[in-house]
Amino acid sequence: MSPADLDFLLFLQDGVISRRQALRHLTEKAVRHRIVSGRWQAIHRGIYLASGGPMTVPQRRWVATLAAGDGRMALLGGPSALAVLGMRGVDTQRIHVLIGASRQHRQLPPGVVAHRTRRVPIEDQHRMGRPPCTMPARSLVDAAQWARSDRDAAAIIAAGFQQRLVAAVDMAPVLERMTHVKRRPLIVEAVADAAGGAESIAEMDFARLCRHHRLPEPSRQVARLDPAGRRRYRDVYFEPWRVHVEIDGAQHLEVASWYADMRHHNEIAIAGEILLRFPAWIVRHKPDEVMAQVRAALLAAGWTR
Known part of the structure; x- marks a missing residue:
């Protein structure tokens, strides 16, 4: 050559x-x-x-994939694959690679984490990536199952949707194949929230939570579409005390959506009202924590038990 x-x-x-x-x-x-x-x-x-x-981050990724692949190329996975695919805000300190379940263990470079897998279907492989990595949907599922906490797992799913790396149609076949993935119920839940298709917040019934915690019922609960077309539950409103509660299925990382939210929050503050915001995952899994904050806001606004 x-x-x-x-x-x-x-x-x-x-x-x-x-x-x-x-x-x-x-x-x-x-x-x-x-x-x-x-x-x-x-x-x-x-x-x-x-x-x-000294090595750059992209060079460290190449070292990881070649070292883990024993001179060939292992696939980057999870957050490392998401970073290669352009996702913002993911951890780049550790580099995650996928290796065969039967691959003999060998020492890897510092900061490289190997995850064993029986196989990676061809439809989950992005061989044109630099370095080769898993496809976005598979990468997101792996990042969620490898996350340090359930909260981090839900957040990374929401971020993947918000940054338009995936859509619900991409996630469904991956989740169908990965039936034993860690945190699968949580991931399915987070996908439904981020995609806006499950209407999980309406099913949860915020007013029922308020009754359970002996808080006044909100005056109304309104669903609307945000500028990016996502369903958001806004104006859970305690009208006598002018307290708003917003519940989001996805977090906002894009400048346009971020500013639209800030402007809305400013309008509420200018009107002398209180605004609380919670991600859907927290409302579902830590309702006591959410209701404690709602109670504190209502008390500050003049509500008496």
């Missing part, structure tokens, strides 16, 4: 190359010369960096 082929491979892989790949283009002597001369760095067993500087 020509030197141009090697240069192109290094360009595609952000300057990272495995020994197996290098020997397709160079002799062993030529590889050793590049390392001894300092042109290449030996980053990990059988993995080289074709420069002398």
Whole structure:
């Protein structure tokens, strides 16, 4: 192969190359010369960096996928795949890779986390990713099941929908295949909330929660579509005390939606009213915490028990 082929491979892989790949283009002597001369760095067993500087985040991803794949390419998964796919706000400190369930354990570079899986269906593979990674829907499910807490899992599902990385139609077949995934009921719930198709907040009946906690019933409960077309339950309103409660299925990370919300909140504040906001997951799973805050707001506004 020509030197141009090697240069192109290094360009595609952000300057990272495995020994197996290098020997397709160079002799062993030529590889050793590049390392001894300092042109290449030996980053990990059988993995080289074709420069002398510190590694960038993209280069760390390539090192991870080549090291975990034993010179070939393992798939990045979960939050690492989401970062490659353009999702904002995901953890880039640790790099997550998928390896075969029967793959012999080997030492990986610092900060690389390997997750064993029986197989990754071809429809869940994004082989054109740089580096190769799982498809958005599979990545989101894995990120949720690997999250540190249920709250983080629900938040990352909401963020994936809000950033338009996935739609409900993308998530359904992945969840059908992954029947034993950790936190599956929670993930299904979070998908329904973010997609706006389950009307879960209406089913939960905020007024019933208020009665259970011996709070006054809200005057009205109104569903509306936000600027991005998502269903949001707004104006759970305690009219005598001018207290609003908003329950969101998805969090807002886009500038336009963020400003629209800020403007709405400002309008409520200007009118001298109180606004409380809760994600749907918290209302469903921690209702006591939510009702305690609603109670405090009502008391501050003049309600007496």
